[in-house]
Amino acid sequence: xxxxxxxxxxxxxxxxxxxxxxxxxxxxxxxxxxxxxxxxxxxxxxxxxxxxxxxxxxxxxxxxxxxxxxxxxxxxxxxxxxxxxxxxxxxxxxxxxxxxxxxxxxxxxxxxxxxxxxxxxxxxxxxxxxxxxxxxxxxxxxxxxxxxxxxxxxxxxxxxxxxxxxxxxxxxxxxxxxxxxxxxxxxxxxxxxxxxxxxxxxxxxxxxxxxxxxxxxxxxxxxxxxxxxxxxxxxxxxxxxxxxxxxxx
Amino acid sequence: xxxxxxxxxxxxxxxxxxxxxxxxxxxxxxxxxxxxxxxxxxxxxxxxxxxxxxxxxxxxxxxxxxxxxxxxxxxxxxxxxxxxxxxxxxxxxxxxxxxxxxxxxxxxxxxxxxxxxxxxxxxxxxxxxxxxxxxxxxxxxxxxxxxxxxxxxxxxxxxxxxxxxxxxxxxxxxxxxxxxxxxxxxxxxxxxxxxxxxxxxxxxxxxxxxxxxxxxxxxxxxxxxxxxxxxxxxxxxxxxxxxxxxxxxxxxxxxxxxxxxxxxxxxxxxxxxxxxxxxxxxxxxxxxxxxxxxxxxxxxxxxxxxxxxxxxxxxxxxxxxxxxxxxxxxxxxxxxxxxxxxxxxxxxxxxxxxxxxxxxxxxxxxxxxxxxxxxxxxxxxxxxxxxxxxxxxxxxxxxxxxxxxxxxxxxxxxxxxxxxxxxxxxxxxxxxxxxxxxxxxxxxxxxxxxxxxxxxxxxxxxxxxxxxxxxxxxxxxxx
Numbered sequence: 001x002x003x004x005x006x007x008x009x010x011x012x013x014x015x016x017x018x019x020x021x022x023x024x025x026x027x028x029x030x031x032x033x034x035x036x037x038x039x040x041x042x043x044x045x046x047x048x049x050x051x052x053x054x055x056x057x058x059x060x061x062x063x064x065x066x067x068x069x070x071x072x073x074x075x076x077x078x079x080x081x082x083x084x085x086x087x088x089x090x091x092x093x094x095x096x097x098x099x100x101x102x103x104x105x106x107x108x109x110x111x112x113x114x115x116x117x118x119x120x121x122x123x124x125x126x127x128x129x130x131x132x133x134x135x136x137x138x139x140x141x142x143x144x145x146x147x148x149x150x151x152x153x154x155x156x157x158x159x160x161x162x163x164x165x166x167x168x169x170x171x172x173x174x175x176x177x178x179x180x181x182x183x184x185x186x187x188x189x190x191x192x193x194x195x196x197x198x199x200x201x202x203x204x205x206x207x208x209x210x211x212x213x214x215x216x217x218x219x220x221x222x223x224x225x226x227x228x229x230x231x232x233x234x235x236x237x238x239x240x241x242x243x244x245x246x247x248x249x
Numbered sequence: 250x251x252x253x254x255x256x257x258x259x260x261x262x263x264x265x266x267x268x269x270x271x272x273x274x275x276x277x278x279x280x281x282x283x284x285x286x287x288x289x290x291x292x293x294x295x296x297x298x299x300x301x302x303x304x305x306x307x308x309x310x311x312x313x314x315x316x317x318x319x320x321x322x323x324x325x326x327x328x329x330x331x332x333x334x335x336x337x338x339x340x341x342x343x344x345x346x347x348x349x350x351x352x353x354x355x356x357x358x359x360x361x362x363x364x365x366x367x368x369x370x371x372x373x374x375x376x377x378x379x380x381x382x383x384x385x386x387x388x389x390x391x392x393x394x395x396x397x398x399x400x401x402x403x404x405x406x407x408x409x410x411x412x413x414x415x416x417x418x419x420x421x422x423x424x425x426x427x428x429x430x431x432x433x434x435x436x437x438x439x440x441x442x443x444x445x446x447x448x449x450x451x452x453x454x455x456x457x458x459x460x461x462x463x464x465x466x467x468x469x470x471x472x473x474x475x476x477x478x479x480x481x482x483x484x485x486x487x488x489x490x491x492x493x494x495x496x497x498x499x500x501x502x503x504x505x506x507x508x509x510x511x512x513x514x515x516x517x518x519x520x521x522x523x524x525x526x527x528x529x530x531x532x533x534x535x536x537x538x539x540x541x542x543x544x545x546x547x548x549x550x551x552x553x554x555x556x557x558x559x560x561x562x563x564x565x566x567x568x569x570x571x572x573x574x575x576x577x578x579x580x581x582x583x584x585x586x587x588x589x590x591x592x593x594x595x596x597x598x599x600x601x602x603x604x605x606x607x608x609x610x611x612x613x614x615x616x617x618x619x620x621x622x623x624x625x626x627x628x629x630x631x632x633x634x635x636x637x638x639x640x641x642x643x644x645x646x647x648x649x650x651x652x653x654x655x656x657x658x659x660x661x662x663x664x665x666x667x668x669x670x671x672x673x674x675x676x677x678x679x680x681x682x683x684x685x686x687x688x689x690x691x692x693x694x695x696x697x698x699x700x701x702x703x704x705x706x707x708x709x710x711x712x713x714x715x716x717x718x719x720x721x722x723x724x725x726x727x728x
Contacts, residue, residue, distance in 0.1 A: 090677050107687075160684065
């Protein structure tokens with residue numbers, strides 16, 4: 001059964017059509033990877049799924065856990081269990097990182113009809129995860145992402161993901177600009193969340209993260225459409241032949 | 250789309266815009282010596298006060314309205330304003346306050362019955378409607394400690410020595426155009442005297458309400474903290490929603506003697522006018538504190554959410570050696586509001602220190618200006634100042650401006666100044682929403698984070714009020 005299903009999705013940014021009838025289904029518990037050349041629509045796809053304001057969906061449907069969320073507010077999609085790790089996490093001065101995260105965690109718990117986490121429980125869990133993924137504890141008490149290095153920002157995204165425990169996780173270029181230690185930490189976080197139910201969509205330029213996170217499916221995205229879906233063996237072919245061999249003739 | 254949502258979010262309805270339906274005694278519009286004599290007589294003032302008022306009026310006539318501030322407004326017709334309005338009932342006897350006024354104050358959340366306490370804490374309140382003080386609570390209890398807490402009109406009659414000594418001593422009657430006007434026509438306000446070595450056991454506060462139409466409010470507040478004493482004083486205010494502008498020109502003087510401390514907090518919520526800039530209060534206020542004695546301290550905290558025009562620079566004159574001045578400010582301009590506000594820290598004594606934390610928030614068509622002066626006299630050896638002026642912009646039609654002036658005649662002094670301007674971006678809001686936080690909560694989270702340092706300075710029960718007021722201003726984004 002698929003967790004997330006995208007049917008014939010067409011989307012514009014401004015006047016420009018970027019997604020041109022894209023189909024994609026994420027299976028429960030699987031890791032899907034989207035690869036494609038620059039400008040193919042990879043980031044647009046991730047933004048369309050979470051309801052980003054830049055993206056104007058003109059046709060098609062996004063079905064999440066059986067519900068049509070094509071026109072749903074971004075916060076509702078998030079509360080339902082969709083998570084995007086941003087390519088460039090934004091800095092928010094004055095908003096304490098831990099306070100923000102606790103607000104987000106409790107918003108989700110309230111939405112699910114659960115009791116809020118008390119401060120002690122929350123802090124214990126947050127510190128444990130931070131340690132596991134190599135996020136410096138002092139960053140928890142700083143303003144959200146302000147002055148964080150590239151690796152610290154990505155680790156902070158992984159911390160949020162691990163605290164929020166979403167059903168579907170989209171990772172938009174999580175590996176770009178990371179040194180090898182950061183890449184290992186980030187991958188550790190992702191692998192820890194693989195529980196046979198949760199689905200992942202990894203958007204990447206490079207295959208190097210796939211040395212640490214073993215994918216189930218590779219999709220090639222070109223000119224706004226998925227043109228090829230196959231198993232992990234596709235990566236090798238891609239490395240040898242490049243994207244041009246997948247161009248529609 | 251997102252921007253419209255945000256605009257809605259930060260222009261929450263003004264909830265205090267009701268009128269109190271009471272009969273008022275009101276003089277016809279216009280200003281001349283007869284009106285001033287009338288006001289003075291109405292308040293049973295001694296001759297010396299009448300003469301001081303007339304002297305101020307004559308000075309005012311020779312002065313010109315200042316226009317150096319970054320404010321744009323229709324000219325004020327001083328002859329079209331009524332300078333005295335008072336509720337007909339309940340003026341003579343404190344026990345016979347018009348129930349409609351009591352009800353109105355309850356609606357504002359300000360209890361005038363002593364048994365009802367604000368947030369479970371005893372707070373003594375002086376309630377001023379238009380030109381008169383209608384009720385002052387806890388007077389008897391405070392009197393046992395020698396604390397005087399009464400309306401300025403009572404103080405002029407009952408404590409003339411203190412008034413003669415200190416009134417006009419910090420803000421001279423010809424200090425500026427609006428202070429001169431206030432000195433001539435001031436109607437009511439609060440007087441506080443804390444005797445030597447007494448720590449005032451409760452928060453003192455005044456709640457100002459403009460009610461009558463076409464009326465100006467000209468209150469005058471005088472607070473004296475004698476040697477080694479401490480007082481925390483708070484003021485709040487509101488006004489009905491009207492299409493015309495109403496003038497509010499207040500003067501506040503604080504005097505802290507040796508080892509005394511005055512903490513003065515303001516939550517200003519005058520009617521701000523509408524989106525087009527129609528109506529709202531013109532708020533031209535002179536507030537100044539004198540740290541007269543050694544080791545004295547004056548701290549101003551203000552949360553400015555209302556008024557269509559704000560012109561206000563609560564200042565400290567640090568005369569006593571080792572005296573301390575502080576200014577913590579949050580000013581929000583939304584709709585078509587304009588604020589030109591800041592402070593002056595005048596260092597005269599040795600080792601005097603001052604801190605300025607100013608947070609300006611602009612949204613919609615709001616224009617927010619910080620204007621501050623830090624001055625070190627050559628006598629101020631070892632003086633230090635730290636200033637931080639931060640602006641937060643929401644949307645692209647608003648503006649933030651910073652004018653820091655520094656004058657130092659003392660080469661040993663230290664001045665540090667930091668300023669930042671940031672904008673709440675769609676990207677920030679989206680980030681928070683993607684984590685399941687609603688847009689309204691996201692805006693509120695960013696704004697509260699920005700104001701935190703200042704809110705932490707407010708007495709607890711007022712910090713709660715300030716946060717609630719900020720949320721009210723931010724209300725309405727979910728649609």
